Amino acid sequence: MLACWKYALPLGAALLLTLTACNRSGGSAATGATAEGERVVKLQVFGDTAELKSYRELIAAYEAGHPGDRVELLPVGKQADHMTKLSTAFAAGNPPDLFILNFRRFGQFAAKDALAPLGPQMSASGQFKAEDFYEPALEAFRFRDTLMCLPQNVSSLVVYYNRALFKQFEVPEPKDDWTYFGDFLSAAKLLTRDLDGDKRNDIYGVGIDPTLIRLAPFIWGMGGSLVNDLYAPSLVTLDRGPALLGLNAVKMLMTRYRVTPKLAEYQAENNDSRFARGALGMLLQSRRYTATLRELEGQGKGLDWDVAPLPKLQKEVGVLHADAYCMARDARQPEAAQRFVSYALSEAGESILARSGRTVPSRKSVATSPAFLDPQQKPARAQVFLDAIPKLKRTPNIAVWHEVESKADVLLEEWFYEPPLPGESDLDGADTLIVTRQLRDAVQPLLVEDLAREQAAKAAPAAGAR
Amino acid sequence: MRRLRALLRDWHWSLPGFALLGLLVGLPALMALPLAFSHFDGLHAPRFAGLTNLARVGADPLFWTALGNSLKVALWSVPLRLLLALGLALLLHRPRRGAGLLRAAALAPSVTPDIAWALLWLWILNPLYGPVAWLLSGFGIAPDIWLTDPAAARRVLALISLWLIGELVVVLIAARKEIPQELYDLCAVEGASAWTVFRRLTLPMLMPVLLLLACRDAALSFQTSFLPALIITKGGPQYGTLLLPVYVYQNGFEYLRFGYAAALALAMFAVTLLMIAVQLFWLRRWTRRGA
Numbered sequence: 121m122l123a124c125w126k127y128a129l130p131l132g133a134a135l136l137l138t139l140t141a142c143n144r145s146g147g148s149a150a151t152g153a154t155a156e157g158e159r160v161v162k163l164q165v166f167g168d169t170a171e172l173k174s175y176r177e178l179i180a181a182y183e184a185g186h187p188g189d190r191v192e193l194l195p196v197g198k199q200a201d202h203m204t205k206l207s208t209a210f211a212a213g214n215p216p217d218l219f220i221l222n223f224r225r226f227g228q229f230a231a232k233d234a235l236a237p238l239g240p241q242m243s244a245s246g247q248f249k250a251e252d253f254y255e256p257a258l259e260a261f262r263f264r265d266t267l268m269c270l271p272q273n274v275s276s277l278v279v280y281y282n283r284a285l286f287k288q289f290e291v292p293e294p295k296d297d298w299t300y301f302g303d304f305l306s307a308a309k310l311l312t313r314d315l316d317g318d319k320r321n322d323i324y325g326v327g328i329d330p331t332l333i334r335l336a337p338f339i340w341g342m343g344g345s346l347v348n349d350l351y352a353p354s355l356v357t358l359d360r361g362p363a364l365l366g367l368n369a370v371k372m373l374m375t376r377y378r379v380t381p382k383l384a385e386y387q388a389e390n391n392d393s394r395f396a397r398g399a400l401g402m403l404l405q406s407r408r409y410t411a412t413l414r415e416l417e418g419q420g421k422g423l424d425w426d427v428a429p430l431p432k433l434q435k436e437v438g439v440l441h442a443d444a445y446c447m448a449r450d451a452r453q454p455e456a457a458q459r460f461v462s463y464a465l466s467e468a469g470e471s472i473l474a475r476s477g478r479t480v481p482s483r484k485s486v487a488t489s490p491a492f493l494d495p496q497q498k499p500a501r502a503q504v505f506l507d508a509i510p511k512l513k514r515t516p517n518i519a520v521w522h523e524v525e526s527k528a529d530v531l532l533e534e535w536f537y538e539p540p541l542p543g544e545s546d547l548d549g550a551d552t553l554i555v556t557r558q559l560r561d562a563v564q565p566l567l568v569e570d571l572a573r574e575q576a577a578k579a580a581p582a583a584g585a586r
Numbered sequence: 587m588r589r590l591r592a593l594l595r596d597w598h599w600s601l602p603g604f605a606l607l608g609l610l611v612g613l614p615a616l617m618a619l620p621l622a623f624s625h626f627d628g629l630h631a632p633r634f635a636g637l638t639n640l641a642r643v644g645a646d647p648l649f650w651t652a653l654g655n656s657l658k659v660a661l662w663s664v665p666l667r668l669l670l671a672l673g674l675a676l677l678l679h680r681p682r683r684g685a686g687l688l689r690a691a692a693l694a695p696s697v698t699p700d701i702a703w704a705l706l707w708l709w710i711l712n713p714l715y716g717p718v719a720w721l722l723s724g725f726g727i728a729p730d731i732w733l734t735d736p737a738a739a740r741r742v743l744a745l746i747s748l749w750l751i752g753e754l755v756v757v758l759i760a761a762r763k764e765i766p767q768e769l770y771d772l773c774a775v776e777g778a779s780a781w782t783v784f785r786r787l788t789l790p791m792l793m794p795v796l797l798l799l800a801c802r803d804a805a806l807s808f809q810t811s812f813l814p815a816l817i818i819t820k821g822g823p824q825y826g827t828l829l830l831p832v833y834v835y836q837n838g839f840e841y842l843r844f845g846y847a848a849a850l851a852l853a854m855f856a857v858t859l860l861m862i863a864v865q866l867f868w869l870r871r872w873t874r875r876g877a
Contacts (some may be wrong), residue, residue: 204839211628211844234629297758387733388714523841534824537734 150207157188159456162216164194164209166202167478170415171408174476181472182463187454199225203522208236208449218460220443221269223260224333224525229446230263231345231519231574234483237446238461240265241498247462256512257442257482262580263517269444270461272470273479274487275407275439276428276508277337279304280499284424284440285311285323294428296507300341300369304402305433308379311401325379325389326368326402329538332528333439333515334404339366341433347567354571356524356563359556365384366550367556369433375540383537398423404430407505408442410477414498419440429508440514442482480505520570524563531559598726621848628844639849649850651825652833653857655740659829660807660861662744667803668796671751676788689759696752704817707746710817732819736826739819743788743827746814754799761795762788797869804865805858830854 165175172195179191182380194216203225209215210229229235239261241299242248248270250258257271278506279294286293291310298304308325315322328334334344344363355403357363373380381394395403396416403409416422430438445461463469470481471491481487493502515521535555543548594601595823622639624632643649678689695703710716713733722731732742765788773783812831819827834854838847 200840207628207839207842229629232627232629232842383715383733384719384728388712388716520841526836526840530822530825533822 155418157455159188161218161453161457161460162192162194163221163460164196164202164206164216166196166199166220168197168412168415169409170476171478174411174473174478177476178464178469181468186401186459186463188451189459191460192235195537208429213450215450217453217457218445218447220272221446222443223440224515225270225522226261226444226446227263227519227521229518230268230517231570231577234449235268236449236451237266237268238270238445238447238458242270242458242462243267244562245458247458248465252484253465253482254484254487254509255516256440256509257444260440260442260514260517261444267407267445270465271442271444271482272464272473273407273441273443273444274482274509274512275441275480276505277334277404277406277441278504278508278514279427279428279430280403280405280413281428282395282398282401282423285398287424288312291401293426294431295502296429298428298431300338300431300433305372305377305379306545308373308402309377312377312379321378321381323399323401324385324394325377325400326373326380326404327380327394327400328373328404329391329493330370330529330533332525332532333441335367335532336513336515337430337437337439338370338433339363339436340437340439341430342366342369343434345453347516350514350516352571352574353518354564354567355565356528356556356560359553359560361504364549364552364556366433367552370537371549371552374536376551380418386537389415396421407480408441408478410499414477417498425498426501427504428501429504436511438508440512518567518570518574520566523566527566528559531555531562618848618851621845622852623849626845626848627842628763628838629842632845633639635845639846640852642846643853648825648828648833649830649853652830653695653853654829655826655828656808656811656830656854658737659740659743659747659811659827660804662741663747663807663811664800664803666744667751667754668800670748671754671758671799672792672796674751674755675762676756676784679759679762680782689755692755693752700813701817703749704813706861707814708818711742734823736824739823739826743811743814743819743829746818747810753804755798757795758792761792765791794869794873797865797872801862801865801869804844804861808854808858808866830857 150378163175163179165172167175170195175193175195179193181189194205196205199222202220206215206219226235239248239250239258241432243250250267254273254274257274261267261269261271281294283293284291286307289310291307292303294303304326305522311323311325312321313323315319332346337348337578338357339362342362342365344356344360344366346363348355348357356368375384381389381391381400385394392405392409392412394400395405396413401431410427413423413425429436445464447461448459451457464473465483467483467486467489470479470483470486471489472485473479474489474491475494475497476479477497481492486492487506493506498551515525522575535551538551541554597604620639621632623637625635625638626632659784659834678685678692699729711718711721711732722728728734730738769787769791773787778786808830811829812835815821815827815829816835821828821832830856831849834847834850837843837850
């Protein structure tokens with residue numbers, strides 16, 4: 121008998137220790153309050169080191185002005201990992217009180233009623249006034265007519281360009297009204313160089329990630345559309361005339377003019393780092409990249425760079441890249457979380473993030489202030505981001521949009537790097553038509569299923585009201 | 587009580603392992619089982635869905651793509667891993683100078699954190715700056731072949747799996763040491779060549795262990811290929827390395843379809859069981875014939 125206990129006791133102790141370690145939701149963590157009576161708000165964000173640094177500054181400033189409130193930052197490097205961590209936390213019943221969501225991902229949570237409606241709640245308590253913020257950013261975070269999350273930024277896709285390369289190769293700098301087929305393509309061609317004569321380009325004119333969100337403004341710019349109905353999409357419409365023209369216009373960068381890195385080069389080094397080391401003349405990126413470039417400058421690896429608006433095709437149009445603060449419906453410290461959001465979106469709070477370069481502030485007064493338009497800080501043409509706001513369009517914010525993009529991106533990347541079909545010219549765009557039809561068919565069941573679910577969800581309260 | 591005491595005496599070294607296995611693998615697996623029959627998005631309580639998820643698995647073309655890819659990777663990786671492990675075991679089983687160091691070197695990658703070696707392979711396979719690209723270009727092969735050709739990408743995953751054969755080597759060294767030396771002495775007296783000794787003595791004696799390892803490896807290949815497929819090839823090109831565990835992960839953690847992901851995992855479990863059953867059937871037949 122004694123022998124049994126000899127083994128059982130250490131085993132039992134080990135199991136107990138393991139179970140204790142696993143039990144993360146017990147005690148004070150469940151209420152978000154510490155023994156000293158502090159209210160702890162958990163905030164999960166994603167970003168590179170430069171971005172995370174600015175969040176830490178924001179939190180430090182908030183805590184200094186709000187004794188008794190503490191914000192615990194849960195930083196994640198990449199947005200994809202941020203989403204994985206978030207979904208795991210929700211599934212485990214332990215979501216952070218607050219988190220950053222991009223509008224293309226927020227429908228996933230909003231449709232499932234996982235978010236607290238921050239807009240109405242904070243408007244009622246006087247902590248938020250919608251008129252102080254840019255409408256495109258607010259509109260993107262409305263779900264079933266309710267403002268669920270409060271926009272932190274109203275970024276968009278712009279052209280980052282290496283001024284030193286433009287000067288070196290005597291390429292005229294982009295003007296505010298430059299055109300895609302004239303100025304942009306011409307600049308891309310002039311910037312693409314094989315400097316050492318090894319028949320491999322050392323500098324490419326332009327870098328663009330062949331993903332749906334990056335291609336969208338070109339599709340819209342030629343008069344096309346992504347879906348048949350932005351608010352209730354049931355069909356992807358990339359296989360229709362104007363959208364095909366937009367896609368073909370981008371594909372020409374690869375097939376006709378060869379002014380963008382090839383697949384192997386793209387996989388070996390992404391466009392962001394290629395631009396940062398001065399081997400890319402122009403890069404299509406959002407505001408987030410500014411913080412990275414400024415960080416590099418701080419390390420003495422800075423470039424001479426600036427930003428320009430997206431070149432005009434048939435229409436002037438941009439694509440929204442907004443993120444927002446969202447609160448979990450089951451937040452443990454909802455009042456403290458709202459206080460933090462209120463501070464983060466105040467002039468003081470938004471100015472901290474704006475100075476880091478990470479965001480285009482969603483609050484109009486900060487966006488037009490020196491905190492964002494500081495002439496001493498790059499980019500010199502920061503006004504470009506503000507001028508783009510009235511022309512911004514967005515992708516649907518439905519629950520399955522992220523999955524639609526994931527499926528589309530696999531097909532679009534393959535299409536972008538593949539040569540045209542044998543016997544076909546790149547201008548015919550036969551491969552573009554094939555890939556867009558494949559894409560349409562691949563995502564149609566998702567859209568139809570989501571639409572039916574959404575209609576049922578809308579019908580349910582209406583039936584209840586009757 | 588006497589039986590329990592005997593059991594503890596025989597198995598006490600294995601008990602902590604079994605307890606942890608039960609707690610960290612068995613229990614979560616059991617808890618995931620009911621999820622396969624429910625709609626669960628991780629945000630709300632699960633709702634009973636009957637066989638809906640399983641029916642959907644059968645009708646999902648990406649599931650069949652992922653299953654085919656996983657089997658193709660296993661078909662390449664399992665024989666290659668066993669072959670390499672057998673070679674190393676035969677080289678390293680004798681106590682000679684430096685053998686301990688070499689055995690440790692063979693085992694070391696198996697105890698390296700997965701993410702570390704995945705990142706290392708990411709560099710090795712870099713299509714411009716990696717050493718493999720440099721070597722391939724010497725033979726006139728395009729260095730980006732695994733980025734454009736799905737079959738090549740799957741073979742790359744099989745190649746990466748060769749990195750983790752430490753456990754196989756250890757087991758095979760132990761199995762080789764179990765073969766009585768007298769048999770080899772007899773072969774020497776008979777003047778048998780090294781190849782004959784290997785073919786007529788070593789291989790048949792190791793065969794039961796090799797077949798068992800093949801069973802284990804086939805099941806394991808479904809799991810060990812997850813990280814490289816996620817980090818290095820990212821499921822591409824053209825879904826060429828979308829393996830079952832990656833597809834399960836995407837559905838669960840990216841699309842918040844935990845119920846469907848559990849159904850996919852259940853299907854993966856069934857396929858694994860089937861593969862093991864087939865191999866055990868062969869093993870039993872082979873051992874009976876041998877007897």
